[in-house]
Amino acid sequence: MIVETARCVKCGLCLAECPTYGLTASEAMSPRGRITLVQALAQGQILPDDHSAEVLNSCLLCRRCEAMCPSEVQFAKIMDQGLSLVRSQQGIKSRLLNVVLPRPGLMRWLLRLGRPVLPVFPRLSILARQARTDAPRPAPVYRPDISKPVGRVGLFVGCTGSLFDSVAVDSAISLLLRAGYEVAVPAKQVCCGALDAHAGNIGRAVRLAAANEAAFAATGGLDAVISIASGCGAQLDAYEVLGARHRDIAAFLAQEKVISRLEFRPLPKSAAVHIPCTLENVLHSGDAVMKLLACIPELKAEAVGKKGACCGAGGTGAVLRPGVAERLREPFVRQIADVSPDFVLSSNLSCRLHLQSAGDGQDPEYLHPVTLLARQLITD
Numbered sequence: 001m002i003v004e005t006a007r008c009v010k011c012g013l014c015l016a017e018c019p020t021y022g023l024t025a026s027e028a029m030s031p032r033g034r035i036t037l038v039q040a041l042a043q044g045q046i047l048p049d050d051h052s053a054e055v056l057n058s059c060l061l062c063r064r065c066e067a068m069c070p071s072e073v074q075f076a077k078i079m080d081q082g083l084s085l086v087r088s089q090q091g092i093k094s095r096l097l098n099v100v101l102p103r104p105g106l107m108r109w110l111l112r113l114g115r116p117v118l119p120v121f122p123r124l125s126i127l128a129r130q131a132r133t134d135a136p137r138p139a140p141v142y143r144p145d146i147s148k149p150v151g152r153v154g155l156f157v158g159c160t161g162s163l164f165d166s167v168a169v170d171s172a173i174s175l176l177l178r179a180g181y182e183v184a185v186p187a188k189q190v191c192c193g194a195l196d197a198h199a200g201n202i203g204r205a206v207r208l209a210a211a212n213e214a215a216f217a218a219t220g221g222l223d224a225v226i227s228i229a230s231g232c233g234a235q236l237d238a239y240e241v242l243g244a245r246h247r248d249i250a251a252f253l254a255q256e257k258v259i260s261r262l263e264f265r266p267l268p269k270s271a272a273v274h275i276p277c278t279l280e281n282v283l284h285s286g287d288a289v290m291k292l293l294a295c296i297p298e299l300k301a302e303a304v305g306k307k308g309a310c311c312g313a314g315g316t317g318a319v320l321r322p323g324v325a326e327r328l329r330e331p332f333v334r335q336i337a338d339v340s341p342d343f344v345l346s347s348n349l350s351c352r353l354h355l356q357s358a359g360d361g362q363d364p365e366y367l368h369p370v371t372l373l374a375r376q377l378i379t380d
């Protein structure tokens with residue numbers, strides 16, 4: 001990893017794009033500052049302490065710096081190592097989050113109890129309202145209503161997809177079936193590992209990746225493994241084997257051979273479209289979302305926010321650093337208000353909830369883009 005940090009030539013071109021540098025004007029809070037810090041920690045020049053932990057944990061992991069770095073520094077890999085080096089300094093809230101969130105069984109149990117740990121994190125109450133603890137797990141295989149499927153794909157729903165975003169999961173399945181694909185949803189898939197990687201628990205992130213590799217390999221030949229949430233997708237994209245076959249749902253559906261098999265009913269409404277930083281900077285699929293939405297006749301869809309910018313919900317920012325998260329959200333909220341849309345669409349659940357929590361109760365409807373597409377899908 002020292003090799004990776006050495007690729008940074010300290011040009012500083014990434015600084016202007018970094019949200020935490022933008023807020024603080026502090027070199028330490030910039031990509032270059034964080035790379036220098038990880039280098040010093042890795043070489044034993046300094047020991048982890050509260051300051052180094054705060055500098056690294058406050059990174060939103062939006063990867064804007066990585067997307068625009070002319071030296072192609074793999075910032076995410078550097079951060080994985082840095083976060084593991086300061087893991088011992090992690091706060092209690094962060095530890096608790098990382099125990100509960102990737103474990104859907106535990107989360108279901110806590111939510112059913114009605115007195116979960118959520119009051120410790122007031123911002124998670126909106127997440128609790130979203131949960132469908134009675135939603136059935138997806139079936140292992142869905143077959144299209146045609147004699148010969150055009151292909152076979154695996155669907156990654158991860159640890160919380162069927163608990164917190166089951167409508168998006170169902171919508172993705174409907175669209176893929178209508179496009180003629182058989183859809184495998186392996187029951188043995190687990191959390192993508194992003195939460196553990198962000199908490200510096202690399203060992204567990206690696207074990208989760210191995211479990212997912214095995215779960216999807218066991219389903220037999222797949223044309224692609226598709227993710228619905230861009231945050232999970234960014235993690236899957238780095239998997240050793242599965243990463244090569246991984247596609248974001250929008251990127252997969254937007255391929256000409258797929259989209260040409262889908263037809264949509266007109267919708268004379270407006271949508272503000274939030275493209276999550278992970279979708280733009282890591283998966284490069286923001287344009288695919290806009291291309292798909294353009295297939296709904298009469299829908300006026302407008303992207304909001306600066307391209308690749310983080311809305312503040314990156315990592316566990318919205319929960320653990322709400323003040324910073326709110327400041328980063330402001331330009332998005334202003335633009336959404338200007339558009340005054342019927343729908344706000346975002347491919348990442350935590351971004352969607354973060355944007356929604358700025359609302360005043362007279363909100364538009366907040367949806368994953370595939371949910372709106374599936375609603376308008378012509379099926380007969």
Ligand code: SF4
Binds near residue numbers: 009032072073
């Ligand atoms: S990360 Fe890339 S853009 Fe940023 S200072 Fe280093 S070399 Fe320059």
Ligand code: SF4
Binds near residue numbers: 019020029065
């Ligand atoms: S990932 Fe985002 S917040 Fe972190 S250093 Fe890079 S640009 Fe800044």
